[in-house]
Amino acid sequence: MAKxxxxxxxxxxxxxxxxxxxxxxxxxxxxxxxxxELNKKGYSxxxxxxxxSEGEKGCVGCAMCATVxxxxxIEVYRAQ
Amino acid sequence: xxxxxxxxxxxxxxxxxxxxxxxxYYFGYPITPQNELPEYLSARMPEVGGTFIQGxxxxxxxxxxLGASVSGARTMTSSSSPGVSLKQExxxxxxxxxxxAVIINMMRGGPGLxxxxxxxxxxxxxxxxGGHGDYRTPVxxxxxxxxxxxxxxxxxxxxxxxxxxxxxxxxxxxxQIMEPVVFPDFIDLKDLPEKDWALRGCKDREARAVFSxxxxxxxxxxxxxxxxxxxxxxxxxxxxRWETKCPENTELIVVAYGSAARIAESAIEELKTEGxxxxxxxxxxxxxxxxxxxxxxxxxxxxVAVFELCLGQMVEDVxxxxxxxxxxxxxxxxxxxxxTPAQVAEFLRSIVKGDGKVGRRIEV
Amino acid sequence: MSTDIEYKKIFGxxxxxxxxxxxxxxxxxxxxxxxxxxxxxxxMGLREKTIGVPPVGCSVLAYNYFNFxxxxxxxxxxxxxxxGVKRVxxxxxxxxxxxxxxxxxxGTAETIHAANRGERISTIFINNAIYGxxxxxxxxxxxxxxxxxxxxxxxxxxxxxxPIDISSMLAVCGGVVFxxxxxxxxxxxxxxxxxxxxxxFQCQLDDLGFSLVELLSPCPTNWKVSPKDxxxxxxxxxxxxxxxxxxxxxTGYEDKK
Numbered sequence: 075m076a077k078x079x080x081x082x083x084x085x086x087x088x089x090x091x092x093x094x095x096x097x098x099x100x101x102x103x104x105x106x107x108x109x110x111e112l113n114k115k116g117y118s119x120x121x122x123x124x125x126x127s128e129g130e131k132g133c134v135g136c137a138m139c140a141t142v143x144x145x146x147x148i149e150v151y152r153a154q
Numbered sequence: 155x156x157x158x159x160x161x162x163x164x165x166x167x168x169x170x171x172x173x174x175x176x177x178x179y180y181f182g183y184p185i186t187p188q189n190e191l192p193e194y195l196s197a198r199m200p201e202v203g204g205t206f207i208q209g210x211x212x213x214x215x216x217x218x219x220l221g222a223s224v225s226g227a228r229t230m231t232s233s234s235s236p237g238v239s240l241k242q243e244x245x246x247x248x249x250x251x252x253x254x255a256v257i258i259n260m261m262r263g264g265p266g267l268x269x270x271x272x273x274x275x276x277x278x279x280x281x282x283x284g285g286h287g288d289y290r291t292p293v294x295x296x297x298x299x300x301x302x303x304x305x306x307x308x309x310x311x312x313x314x315x316x317x318x319x320x321x322x323x324x325x326x327x328x329x330q331i332m333e334p335v336v337f338p339d340f341i342d343l344k345d346l347p348e349k350d351w352a353l354r355g356c357k358d359r360e361a362r363a364v365f366s367x368x369x370x371x372x373x374x375x376x377x378x379x380x381x382x383x384x385x386x387x388x389x390x391x392x393x394x395r396w397e398t399k400c401p402e403n404t405e406l407i408v409v410a411y412g413s414a415a416r417i418a419e420s421a422i423e424e425l426k427t428e429g430x431x432x433x434x435x436x437x438x439x440x441x442x443x444x445x446x447x448x449x450x451x452x453x454x455x456x457x458v459a460v461f462e463l464c465l466g467q468m469v470e471d472v473x474x475x476x477x478x479x480x481x482x483x484x485x486x487x488x489x490x491x492x493x494t495p496a497q498v499a500e501f502l503r504s505i506v507k508g509d510g511k512v513g514r515r516i517e518v
Numbered sequence: 519m520s521t522d523i524e525y526k527k528i529f530g531x532x533x534x535x536x537x538x539x540x541x542x543x544x545x546x547x548x549x550x551x552x553x554x555x556x557x558x559x560x561x562m563g564l565r566e567k568t569i570g571v572p573p574v575g576c577s578v579l580a581y582n583y584f585n586f587x588x589x590x591x592x593x594x595x596x597x598x599x600x601x602g603v604k605r606v607x608x609x610x611x612x613x614x615x616x617x618x619x620x621x622x623x624x625g626t627a628e629t630i631h632a633a634n635r636g637e638r639i640s641t642i643f644i645n646n647a648i649y650g651x652x653x654x655x656x657x658x659x660x661x662x663x664x665x666x667x668x669x670x671x672x673x674x675x676x677x678x679x680x681p682i683d684i685s686s687m688l689a690v691c692g693g694v695v696f697x698x699x700x701x702x703x704x705x706x707x708x709x710x711x712x713x714x715x716x717x718x719f720q721c722q723l724d725d726l727g728f729s730l731v732e733l734l735s736p737c738p739t740n741w742k743v744s745p746k747d748x749x750x751x752x753x754x755x756x757x758x759x760x761x762x763x764x765x766x767x768x769t770g771y772e773d774k775k
Contacts, residue, residue: 083525094545094738094745100705117544138705140529144542144549151525179605205605209598210631217595217628221602224589225569229602247592353587353603355610357566361536363581365590 082135082152084122090147093117097139097148103131106139119147164302165191165232165329167337168258168322169198171306172230176341177256178204179229181218183211185237186270187326188260192232212237216244216257223253224364226352228310232258234326235276236267238284245319246285249382250366252351254313256306257291258322260329263490271490272326274412275464280321281441281471288379290386292393293321293440295411298328300335305438307338314347316389323440325463327413327492389442396444398451400433406457406505407433407480409448409472411440413492414463420495421502430506432459440468448475455480459505459513461498462486469516478518485513532556534565536585545745547702547735548577551644552584554712555615558719559586568611569603571596573620576650580615594625597632600639611722613640618657619649622684629684636693636727640718643685643730646737647756654740658682661759681759685732689766695727697765701734701757703749710762721769729769734760 086097088109097120098106109121120139126132135152162170169191172180180199182192192208199206205222209215215231222229233241238259248255261276263269278284280293292312294305305322313320353362368375399419400407410418415436422432435451437444452458458480460469465488476482485501487493501512531537534556542548559565565586572580574593581588591599596614604612621629621643632639648666649655656666656673659681663672673681689697696718700711711733718729734756736748743751 080523090539092544096545096745096749099746099749135528137529141705141708142550144544144546144553145540146531146535146549146553148529149527149531150529152528154524154526179602181602207601207605207635210627213595214598214628214631217591217598218602218605220591220595221571221589221599221604222606223602224599225603225606227606243592244595247590251590353569353589354607355567355569356585356587361581361585361587363588363590365581365588367578367590 080132080153082133082150084133084139084151085149086120086122087147088113088119088121089115090145091117091119092145093119094144095120096142100138100142102136102138103134105133161332161334163190163330163332164298164324165260166194167302167335168232168306168324169194170337171303172256172310173198173202173204174337174340175228175307175310176343176346177228177230177310178202179222179227180204180231181207181209181215181222181229182231183209183215183233183237185234187262187272187329188232188234188258190329191258212240213244216241219255220244220248220253223248223255224251224353226349226354228314228346230256230258232260234260234262235264238276238279242285245291246287246289247366248319249289249291250287251364252317253319253364254317255319256309256313256322257319258324261323261325263488269490270326272413272492273463273488273490274323274325274414275467275488276323277440277464277467280323281443289382290389290441291319291321292316292389292442293323294395295323295438295440296328297415297436298331298413299333302328303335303337312393316385318385323412325413393439394442394444394447395438396447397436397438398433398447400451400455401431403431404433404455405431406459406502407435407451407455408459408461408502409435409437409468410461411437411468414461417493417495417498418461421498424495424499425502430502432502437468443471443475445471445475448472449479452476452480457481457483457505459502460484461501463492464488473516473518482516482518483513484516532560534559534585536583538582540583541579542576543739545736545738545748546576547646547733548644550702550708551642551733551735552580554708554715555613555642556584558712558716562716562719564611564719567609568613569607571600571603571614573616575617575620577615577617577644578651594620594623595628596620596625597637597639597641598628601632601635601637604637604639608638611719613642615642616644617650618645618647618659622658622682626684630688630691633688633694633728633730634691638722638725639728640722641730642715643732644735645732645760646735647681648737648740650737650740658684659760661756683760685730685765688730693727694729694766695768696721696729697732698767699732699734699760699762699765701752701762703734703736703752707762717769717771720771726769732760734762
């Protein structure tokens with residue numbers, strides 16, 4: 075069942091990401107996962123999850139992931 | 155404003171000359187025998203709207219000079235031998251970063267803490283780098299008095315022209331002597347050369363970085379060093395300075411710089427009365443050493459007498475210049491001993507007589 | 519059901535940071551600190567009048583990342599170099615960004631005296647309790663019992679002395695108006711760190727005196743742990759020796775709640 079609105083969304087530059095995965099640790103709504111396909115530098119980057127599962131909340135644009143990202147690889151958008 | 159005649163000690167004259175040459179930033183640490191210089195500038199700098207900081211060490215001082223220099227200012231530090239040892243890291247960095255500055259060394263007895271008497275045992279330190287890496291710094295050796303003033307002006311010009319640290323080698327003797335000098339007019343800061351490489355914040359341009367670390371695997375540091383060497387070659391070609399006083403029939407040329415040259419001149423005068431014709435070759439730039447000029451002279455004069463206030467440092471440059479063209483003799487006094495002209499005359503006399511009583515022949 | 523939702527970017531690349539990938543390790547605190555400094559400079563409109571001095575350490579190449587004028591300094595001498603810069607350019611914004619070896623070992627004298635003189639400079643002090651660039655030697659801030667390549671078996675107070683609390687030492691100096699210690703290892707602390715950095719910058723703008731923000735920073739590589747574990751170690755262990763919070767504040771600024 076798709077949500078009617080998404081409060082926020084993020085993009086992660088997979089080539090900038092160094093696979094520290096701290097963003098995955100801090101996201102309160104479990105919206106980020108590990109992309110097993112290595113990037114050019116050989117890291118497994120983080121990736122925003124496409125779908126919101128049953129019972130889960132979507133991205134709210136809290137920017138906690140971007141706050142902790144050492145590579146400034148994450149851009150955060152909030153719905154207007 | 156007319157040039158003014160003032161009575162000050164040598165160290166103070168360097169301070170006044172620096173201020174008139176446009177230096178507005180002095181950072182230094184007390185050390186005998188040059189304390190009059192920072193003391194003088196601590197009062198003078200505020201008068202001209204400049205900045206004086208007594209840094210917490212000679213190391214801090216040279217690094218403040220680095221910061222002021224990269225910011226586009228004419229800036230200076232001073233010390234004596236052990237303190238100049240501390241500055242070598244900063245000087246090496248400034249050479250690598252191509253930053254102008256003037257560093258005064260009023261030499262004293264060494265090595266280590268040594269004594270506070272005048273000596274000239276920092277020739278190697280000044281001309282052979284002192285710090286690490288392939289770099290050179292122009293080194294000017296005033297004979298004392300007016301030349302302390304004039305060469306301070308020149309040092310700032312050289313530093314800016316070549317974007318390099320420049321050393322002035324004085325000693326405790328000329329630093330303490332009080333004699334009349336004439337100061338040129340103040341340079342208008344607006345007339346100073348534009349420094350478009352300086353850091354002033356990146357408004358209206360790209361951000362700029364000034365650094366000496368050049369990593370990289372494509373020979374970047376190699377090329378940077380070659381570029382620096384080209385600069386040093388230019389300085390060598392254009393900035394040699396020396397004074398020759400060689401009357402007719404000179405049979406013996408004395409090579410000496412700084413206070414040693416002043417004493418040697420009196421010794422030469424004494425010998426004239428005995429019918430011995432000695433001349434003086436006085437290097438004023440110790441780097442670049444006036445090698446070609448001395449070489450030419452040595453072709454015509456059979457004996458070269460090197461006199462230094464140390465155990466033999468400049469003599470190596472004399473050997474490089476003269477080779478086997480003339481006989482080379484050396485006499486040196488370490489540890490802050492200042493001879494009288496009569497004592498130096500003994501050295502020259504013993505060369506002429508060939509009795510080897512004072513000094514020794516250098517086998518090349 | 520509307521599919522046309524307009525999104526506004528609320529978090530992106532700061533202008534004071536160049537678009538160059540950094541050489542810092544995954545999970546390293548440097549990049550976060552760089553970003554915070556850059557964000558503050560952007561928000562305060564300072565980028566074009568900033569002159570920064572990086573250390574010798576992992577962030578020696580900070581001029582490849584920061585998008586403002588920078589001048590290299592010999593190891594430890596950043597605050598002396600910055601003093602020279604600030605005295606020539608009192609109207610410009612001068613900051614140093616230094617690690618624990620640069621600031622509290624070889625540079626101790628330059629640090630203490632610039633602070634004591636009350637130089638109008640803002641210093642960002644990255645404390646990761648180890649020497650990163652040179653491969654993991656003991657730092658003045660290495661914790662007791664913590665392993666380092668030059669303290670095999672762990673730092674021993676008898677052999678090596680205690681970890682040094684340079685920030686508290688500086689707080690004693692009259693010329694120092696603001697010292698705060700934060701960490702880079704949680705969202706809450708990162709946000710506090712940014713506020714502290716802004717406050718330090720404001721001190722300089724208001725001509726109050728010297729200020730320093732110490733940032734406890736993770737070094738997964740030289741601590742030989744994962745990024746997540748390194749963050750935990752800062753939050754659980756490092757803060758015992760280096761408690762977070764304001765160490766000195768004579769600014770008179772009211773903190774916004």
